Amino acid sequence: MAGTPDKKLKLKICGMRDSENIKTITTFQPDYFGFIFYERSPRFIGEMDFQVLNQLPSAIKKVGVFVNPDFDFICENIRKYQLDLVQLHGTESPDFCQNLKEKFEGKIEIIKAFSVGENFDFSILKPYETYCDFFLFDTKGKNYGGNGVIFNWDLLENYKSELPFFLSGGIELNHVQIIKNLKLPQLFALDINSRFEISPALKDVDKIKKFVNQLWLVGQEPNY
Numbered sequence: 001m002a003g004t005p006d007k008k009l010k011l012k013i014c015g016m017r018d019s020e021n022i023k024t025i026t027t028f029q030p031d032y033f034g035f036i037f038y039e040r041s042p043r044f045i046g047e048m049d050f051q052v053l054n055q056l057p058s059a060i061k062k063v064g065v066f067v068n069p070d071f072d073f074i075c076e077n078i079r080k081y082q083l084d085l086v087q088l089h090g091t092e093s094p095d096f097c098q099n100l101k102e103k104f105e106g107k108i109e110i111i112k113a114f115s116v117g118e119n120f121d122f123s124i125l126k127p128y129e130t131y132c133d134f135f136l137f138d139t140k141g142k143n144y145g146g147n148g149v150i151f152n153w154d155l156l157e158n159y160k161s162e163l164p165f166f167l168s169g170g171i172e173l174n175h176v177q178i179i180k181n182l183k184l185p186q187l188f189a190l191d192i193n194s195r196f197e198i199s200p201a202l203k204d205v206d207k208i209k210k211f212v213n214q215l216w217l218v219g220q221e222p223n224y
Contacts (some may be wrong), residue, residue: 002170008216009179010189012063012166013208015043017201019052024205026060028212030196031189033060034087037077043193051067053081063087063111071099078108087111087136097100097131111166115140116151122158128165136191139169150175164188170195173207176214190215 012035016022022033033056036043053062061084066074068090078086085101086108097110112132114125117140125135139151150170159165168191179190182223194200196207 011212011215012189013196013203014063014065014168014191014193015041015055015197015201016203017043017045017048019049021203021205022052022056025203025208026056028209030060030212032063032085034063034065034191034193035068035081035083036065037074038065038089038193040067055197062084065089068092071096074100075103078104083108085109085111087132089111089113089136089138094127094131097128101131111136113138113168115174116169118152118155120155122160124160125163129161132163134164134166134188135161136168138168138191153178153182153184156182156187159184159186162186166191168193170194173211173214176211 010031012032012034013025013030015036016025016033017035026081030124033053035048035053037043056062062081063085064074064083065087066077066089069088069092074086086142088097088110090141092112097112100108101110110132111134111135112128114120116137120140128135137151137156139149153167156167164186166189167187171179171190171192172195192208192211196203196211198204
C-alpha cells in the first residue's frame with residue numbers, strides 16, 4: 001500500500017451537489033467532499049443551500065474546486081461556504097497560489113491540480129511547492145476533470161517532490177487492489193467522481209459503499 005502500512009489512504013468524493021445524497025454519503029465518513037465552482041461543469045454547485053455544507057461533520061473537509069477563477073470570486077466563495085481547501089484545476093500560476101495563501105493566512109489549504117499525459121514534465125511543479133499543500137494528478141483530456149478515464153500511473157514514479165498528492169482520473173471499483181500495490185510514498189488520497197455517478201453530481205451510494213469497504217479493510221473500517 002502507498003506510504004507506511006498503518007497509514008490510511010484518504011478519500012475525496014468530488015462533484016457533490018444533491019443535499020440528500022450528501023447526507024447519505026456522509027455516513028461513510030469520507031475525508032473530503034469536493035464542490036465544483038466552475039459554471040461549465042455539469043457538476044457546477046449552482047445555488048446549493050450553503051447550510052448543508054456548514055452542517056457537515058468537522059472531520060469531513062470541504063474542498064472548493066475552481067478553474068481559472070477571478071480572485072474576488074474565489075475569495076467570496078471561500079467565505080460563503082466556509083471552505084477548508086481550495087483545488088485549483090486550471091492554469092493558475094504560482095503567484096496566484098501565493099496571493100491566495102497570503103490572503104487567508106493559513107486558514108485554507110491549497111491543492112494544485114495538473115493533467116498528466118505521457119510527456120508530462122514534473123519539473124513544472126517546483127515553483128508551486130512553496131505555496132501549495134497538495135498536488136492532484138488527473139488525466140489529461142478535453143475537460144478540466146471528470147473525463148472518466150485513467151492515465152498511466154507508472155508515470156508517477158517520476159514524482160520526486162515531498163508534497164503529498166491526490167490521485168484522480170477515472171478511478172473505479174476494480175482499481176482498489178491496483179492502487180494498494182502502487183509504490184508511491186507521497187500518495188495521500190484518492191479522488192473519485194464520474195465513475196461513481198448515476199448522473200452528473202448524483203453519486204451511486206451502493207458503489208461508494210463497496211469502494212469504501214474495499215479501500216478500508218480490517219482494522220480501518222469507518223463506523224457507519
